[in-house]
Amino acid sequence: MSELYPLSEKYLDFLEHDAPVEFLEGTTAAGKTTVGIVKFMLKVAESEKKMHVIASKTTGICEKNIIQKDYGLLDVFGDLVKYNGNGDRDNKIPHIKYQTPKGEKIIYILGYDNIDKWKTALGSQFGCVLIDEINTASIAFVEEISTRNDYLMGTLNPDDPNLAVYEEFINCSRPLEKYKKDVPGEIMEQLNSEEKPGWTYWFFSFYDNASLTLEDIEKKKLAAPKGTKLYKNKILGLRGRATGLIFANFDRKRNLISKQEAKKLKFIQFTAGLDTSYSSQSNDSIAMTFMGITEDKKLIYLDEEVYNNKDNKERPLAPSDTAIKFVDFLEKNRKNWGLARDVFIDNADQATITELKKLKRQRPNLYNFINSYKKVLILDRILFVQTWIESIEGVFYYVVDTCKEHIKELELYSWKEDKDEPEDANDHTINSSQYAWIPFRKIIGNYKEKK
Template identity: 55%
Template sequence: MTAHKFPLSRKYKDFIRSTQGVTAEFLEGTTASGKTTVGAGVKFMYMVSASPKRLHIIAAKTTGIAEKNIIQQENGILDLHRNAVYCGNGDRNNKLPHIKFEGKLIYVLGYDNKDKWENVLGSQFGCVYIDEINTADIDFVREISTRNDYLLATLNPDDPSLPVYQEFVNRSRPCAKYAADVPEEILQELTEEPVPGWRYWFFSFRDNLSLTEADIQRKMDAAPKGTKLYKNKILGLRGRATGLVFDLQQRHIITAAQAAEHRFLYYSIGCDTSYSRQSHDRLTFEAVGITADKKCILILEETHNNRDKTNPFAPSDVIPLLNRFAEQVKSRYGFARTIYIDSADAGTIQEAQKFKRKTACIYDFAGAWKKTKIITRIQLQQSWMKTGDFLVVDTCKDYIAEMNTYSYDEKGQPEDGHDHGINGCQYAWLPYKQYIGNYKEIQEVISDV
């Protein structure tokens, strides 16, 4: 094989060398992270070279895209492997486009054309590369997944409800060495029943050593913040929605020590509940403090999830956890007398009242005030963020992850997802909204606050 001629990060080197027991690899991440160049041009071709089988496949949306982005571009397959020959119009022995390489034949398919790929899939293949598998015909992915020894697929983060995630990508797992590189919200979705030998990799700008800091900054500046483009391509986060609801910036995030410097007037706790064992929805406890200078600070959080638990928690289990959380808030910051629980969850509220009657619990439990519409809550919080009156302690990582994910859907409405921590926090500050930031000014422009 021809040696590559561009710098490789340690992670990419480990990716290339990771072959023992690996039968499928999924490469997700930001744009311009080098996934296609290293994945198709180096790792895939190495696996083809090592395979005992003669037939292999490269699949992209169209053969033209495969030619432009994988085969003929700078540092593409033909550039890296001078002994590879591309027959774009086929030849007398093989009518389909293909690459001849070391005595092997690599078909080049467009998964947009079912008639053509169905003609090929009667065979067994050694190695298969699928470009942007998130956009591929799911029937093609299902069919080809049973007809190869090794599958390599790249994807840019997309709608997490797509079947390709549940059936394929989320059944893979990262190696322990690089698990911390996977964004938390993606890591929480890699929980479908795992397949032995299926490996997940997340790559970002920083893994592409060919990019300078100026190159990275230009790419980040080119995508408007708050758009789906920025969320998927720049942050490398999944999401079906058209734009982020909140623009959480570094100036909104403070340390616990900085939070403790404020003089708090009120403390409050909100709880959003979920007991599902089939989803990634979470039970969230969110504690806020309202300061003398009218700032709302999320000071502490705790999250739980029932997915895949052998002994799932029930409402009767939650209230002692919630009481313990309130005690942590009391010891670290101050006394939050009232805990506001999602008013739609009558069962949990009933368990809370029962717990209070039977114990020396000093906390009151109440249904959350949900008459304030979701869009109005968003307006309030966005306004406070602009004026610097809404802050988050940096240990509240699940909440921060949600803020960087929560989006509008295609109809322009806040999505029903990635919002359990956001809801819990809102339940906590809603009873105190008149004491936060520029509330009086907001009342003049928002009719239903």
């Protein structure tokens, strides 16, 4: 293949590496699908089993992206393969017949968009399975087929990292030590599910595709405007929803600072917020946030603590527990940063406010526990933060880089597809921080009261 399609050292290492499960993620035009096809076919040829699977969203997409594309399966393997797109007398399912030194292999072509069709096909054990764009596949399909193979390869393009396939599968893999440095930092942070032995993660970029010239790469980069989520997904290869994001102008390089950098700022006001949800059936959480406002009108998100009763079903937190944790959180930040005397709690949760006031009587503290002010409409709150994140007047919104939950929410908080309002998800630290800054909004940025 190297004569037809030049291979970088990294791709050669990928072809030689032996693993039971591999995931290939990265930028557009990185060549991962092309080289992934080759490795998959080599694994099929080595397998003792006769039946194997290639799966895409539909069989038509599989034909376009894998089978018939330039440097695709038919191009590279030529006379060794025969594609029966409508099946044949022996196999009604679309399939490829592949002649190998170990005899003829059958590779079924499945579309995971149709549950009835793939359930019919998955009655057997397979040797090798390739799932193209695994992040868009039905999680039920991935779970089912993952128990029916000796080798699994998944290719994917950056997507919403909250999808179940990341937690259950992709984030269980790890990069080789040699190529850890190639994985973007925020993706390395997300590869945090329980590690599965031998599961290998590969991140490929333009620069790993030896068939591209530097001129080709620059043209690709210019195809998406900098600062957009399309640029982030396609050009940088970073995860995150490509459309519908509310804070699409949030940029880690611009809006993140270290704790050491924050310590050098002169603060004139500290504030804190608490958003609560005690459900053990959802991803809703108890979010505590601590923020500071500087003399030059910058809002700095300094610290957070987030709890979820879904992950703590044996001893779920009650309002009395939250009261203790919140006061401890405030005390920690008073010592680290300064006193936030007035702190703001979701006014829909009077139980927690009652517990906080009860705790203050029992164990006196410095804090005034105040109901959140919600007369600033949600859309106006969003507009404030969008303007502070970046505007022609400057940047007024910063996040300390250890606040992982808030960073994640800023990169996921999205509009509903059918209404001009935000989704009720990925917003717990966002809501909590809003309670904290709303009373002080007039001293942040270039405040202008909206009529």
